[in-house]
Amino acid sequence: MAHDPxxxxxxxxxxxxxxxxxxxxxxLHERNIYPRTSFLSARKYNYAVRQSRHPKVCEWINDAIAAxxxxxxxxxxxxxxxxxxxxxxxxxxxxxxxxxxxxxxxPTDLDTRLERRxxxxxxxxxxxxxxxxxxxxxxxxxxxxCRGVLKPLPEGCTFTVAIELKSEGQPPVGHPQPWxxxxxxxxxxxxxxxxxxxxxxxxxxxxxxxxxxxWIEQAVDAT
Amino acid sequence: MxxxxxxxxxxxxxxxxxxxxxxxxxxxxxxxxxxxKQMLYDFHxxxxxxxxxxxxxxxxxxxxxxxxxxxxxxxxxxxxxxTVMHSSPPLPSSSAPKxxxxxxxxxxVQTVMLVKEENVSQAxxxxxxxxxxxxxxxxAKGLGDIQTLTECNRKIAADYAxxxxxxxxxxxxxxxxxxxxxxxxxxxxxxPPAPIAKEAVAKATPAxxxxxxxxxKKEASKDSQDSKPxxxxxxxxxxxxxxxxxxxxxxxxxxxxKSFAKGKSKAKAAQESQESAGSTPKAAPEDEPMxxxxxxxxxxEGDVDVVEDVSKVVDGKxxxxxxxxxxxxxxxxxxVMEDAAEVTSExxxxxxxxxxxxxxxxxxxxxxxxTVQVENGRRRGRRRVMKKKTVKDxxxxxxxxxxAAWESFSEDEPAPKKIKxxxxxxxxxxxTAAAGKKGxxxxxxxxxxxxxxx
Numbered sequence: 165m166a167h168d169p170x171x172x173x174x175x176x177x178x179x180x181x182x183x184x185x186x187x188x189x190x191x192l193h194e195r196n197i198y199p200r201t202s203f204l205s206a207r208k209y210n211y212a213v214r215q216s217r218h219p220k221v222c223e224w225i226n227d228a229i230a231a232x233x234x235x236x237x238x239x240x241x242x243x244x245x246x247x248x249x250x251x252x253x254x255x256x257x258x259x260x261x262x263x264x265x266x267x268x269x270x271p272t273d274l275d276t277r278l279e280r281r282x283x284x285x286x287x288x289x290x291x292x293x294x295x296x297x298x299x300x301x302x303x304x305x306x307x308x309x310c311r312g313v314l315k316p317l318p319e320g321c322t323f324t325v326a327i328e329l330k331s332e333g334q335p336p337v338g339h340p341q342p343w344x345x346x347x348x349x350x351x352x353x354x355x356x357x358x359x360x361x362x363x364x365x366x367x368x369x370x371x372x373x374x375x376x377x378x379w380i381e382q383a384v385d386a387t
Numbered sequence: 388m389x390x391x392x393x394x395x396x397x398x399x400x401x402x403x404x405x406x407x408x409x410x411x412x413x414x415x416x417x418x419x420x421x422x423x424k425q426m427l428y429d430f431h432x433x434x435x436x437x438x439x440x441x442x443x444x445x446x447x448x449x450x451x452x453x454x455x456x457x458x459x460x461x462x463x464x465x466x467x468x469x470t471v472m473h474s475s476p477p478l479p480s481s482s483a484p485k486x487x488x489x490x491x492x493x494x495x496v497q498t499v500m501l502v503k504e505e506n507v508s509q510a511x512x513x514x515x516x517x518x519x520x521x522x523x524x525x526x527a528k529g530l531g532d533i534q535t536l537t538e539c540n541r542k543i544a545a546d547y548a549x550x551x552x553x554x555x556x557x558x559x560x561x562x563x564x565x566x567x568x569x570x571x572x573x574x575x576x577x578x579p580p581a582p583i584a585k586e587a588v589a590k591a592t593p594a595x596x597x598x599x600x601x602x603x604k605k606e607a608s609k610d611s612q613d614s615k616p617x618x619x620x621x622x623x624x625x626x627x628x629x630x631x632x633x634x635x636x637x638x639x640x641x642x643x644x645k646s647f648a649k650g651k652s653k654a655k656a657a658q659e660s661q662e663s664a665g666s667t668p669k670a671a672p673e674d675e676p677m678x679x680x681x682x683x684x685x686x687x688e689g690d691v692d693v694v695e696d697v698s699k700v701v702d703g704k705x706x707x708x709x710x711x712x713x714x715x716x717x718x719x720x721x722x723v724m725e726d727a728a729e730v731t732s733e734x735x736x737x738x739x740x741x742x743x744x745x746x747x748x749x750x751x752x753x754x755x756x757x758t759v760q761v762e763n764g765r766r767r768g769r770r771r772v773m774k775k776k777t778v779k780d781x782x783x784x785x786x787x788x789x790x791a792a793w794e795s796f797s798e799d800e801p802a803p804k805k806i807k808x809x810x811x812x813x814x815x816x817x818x819t820a821a822a823g824k825k826g827x828x829x830x831x832x833x834x835x836x837x838x839x840x841x
Contacts, residue, residue, distance in 0.1 A: 211537075212534040312531060
């Protein structure tokens with residue numbers, strides 16, 4: 165990964181979306197959404213990862229990530245979720261990436277350099293992005309290890325990418341519309357369902373300005 | 388000491404839920420690898436006695452596989468062939484090059500297999516005779532993707548980069564070639580890493596014996612079909628094996644570089660004591676690409692001395708230029724080389740510049756000499772040839788310049804070898820006596836006639 169001398173919000177988002185792409189491929193592989201044989205071994209962040217070979221899958225993921233990126237650039241996203249559904253379209257698992265701690269940047273400032281300031285206004289040296297790879301690697305390690313932790317998925321599961329937006333801001337409607345509004349089913353905000361989820365923490369990444377947390381929620385339903 | 392390992396393992400495997408291989412354990416506790424393997428086994432047994440399934444193990448089985456002829460037939464039938472194939476299709480779990488034909492004497496194939504503990508009994512059945520079995524790694528939860536084991540080795544390489552492998556091999560029990568010794572002086576200027584990708588391809592090489600087994604092993608590993616590591620126990624470098632576990636050939640490229648850079652799979656660190664060690668194996672693989680481009684190897688050896696004497700004009704800029712060029716070329720290599728690049732560039736800086744100056748300066752020095760030589764009345768004649776030289780800018784751009792140069796030729800085609808820098812500079816390395824030979828294609832009679840003139 166590049167050690168950007170010029171850290172802008174855009175590069176931050178790019179790093180994150182790259183990571184998210186790899187994470188999605190990994191999740192698909194680990195949870196057997198697509199046959200394991202359709203995955204190629206690749207290398208990212210100096211770590212062995214799996215990448216899907218199917219062109220449609222890759223295309224879909226890339227489109228989804230592009231849409232997420234658009235929303236991220238608007239600083240409107242609270243959380244990104246990769247949701248696994250069963251055949252009956254019941255969500256069983258959610259892989260959450262909490263990005264609410266990303267700096268909220270004006271759209272005009274997307275390419276300005278980010279600098280953290282202390283309370284008295286002096287520039288504070290930020291954690292270098294050098295260990296960002298390290299942290300991503302650790303997160304990938306955790307994600308790949310989730311296979312042993314989570315109970316196996318039933319056959320025929322599918323997945324999608326969802327974002328939860330911050331309360332302020334515009335919903336992404338318009339034409340063409342990449343996002344479909346859905347009812348919160350398994351989210352933490354819906355009170356009664358909350359107690360039925362088991363949560364497995366994955367990793368809290370803090371590399372410079374790139375601060376996000378990730379965890380796995382699993383529905384405890386027997387079905 | 389006995390209690391340490393239990394504690395250390397408890398912390399790392401159970402609490403931190405890390406993947407611990409016997410190698411990590413041996414490096415962390417500074418013990419012999421075999422002892423580490425025993426400790427892993429002991430811990431595994433104890434923990435599972437206390438609570439079954441607390442710790443999962445991955446085993447390494449070495450042995451000769453059973454030749455499964457019926458299976459081969461099944462394979463070919465599955466492929467939809469009507470006739471029974473005589474040449475056996477590769478067994479999916481075979482990690483070593485397969486024997487060629489049923490008809491011929493089957494070549495003894497030693498297989499090294501990594502298996503998760505669930506599959507051990509099944510895997511054991513596949514073997515005809517097992518020469519060794521030991522625990523490779525422990526983890527708290529089941530191992531998901533077997534290639535996550537590569538992370539162990541990467542961590543070792545990163546964390547213990549400062550240790551000199553030639554000193555600690557006794558302690559850790561790494562397999563050591565007794566003929567390995569550090570070279571004190573850089574004799575061969577290294578070409579840029581671009582041809583390193585070709586190292587694995589270059590077969591015939593008169594390089595130093597240490598690199599020979601490594602090279603062969605690299606090629607053998609390139610033959611391996613799946614993610615299980617292939618290693619010939621006879622190989623002198625056992626430690627780079629797991630580092631080559633990742634199935635991508637790109638990674639093999641970096642491991643080749645890594646192991647050549649140090650002779651072991653430890654990461655490259657820029658240390659004075661390791662400079663020459665780095666230079667030795669580094670020089671040797673670089674001989675290979677040179678060898679593949681020319682068969683002047685023998686001539687090179689003797690000629691380097693002369694070249695080094697000649698090229699004493701040290702230009703600080705060219706040194707840095709060379710360094711930067713190497714670094715950029717390394718970065719241009721796959722992202723694989725990234726890790727290698729940073730560390731290697733430091734080493735390269737220490738190690739390469741000396742040689743680099745040789746090359747750079749020799750090239751400069753020889754061009755006028757070339758003319759002189761030519762004018763001494765070579766009966767081959769001379770002509771003006773546009774030569775392309777690729778150099779690196781300050782900005783990091785590779786600039787290919789065309790320069791007119793006088794050149795004696797006994798051939799018709801001096802041009803092809805000018806396309807790449809390494810062979811170019813490799814060709815330049817020989818002395819002025821050999822300078823006229825630059826125009827000669829290797830392996831043709833004219834070269835010999837050239838020598839006869841001397």
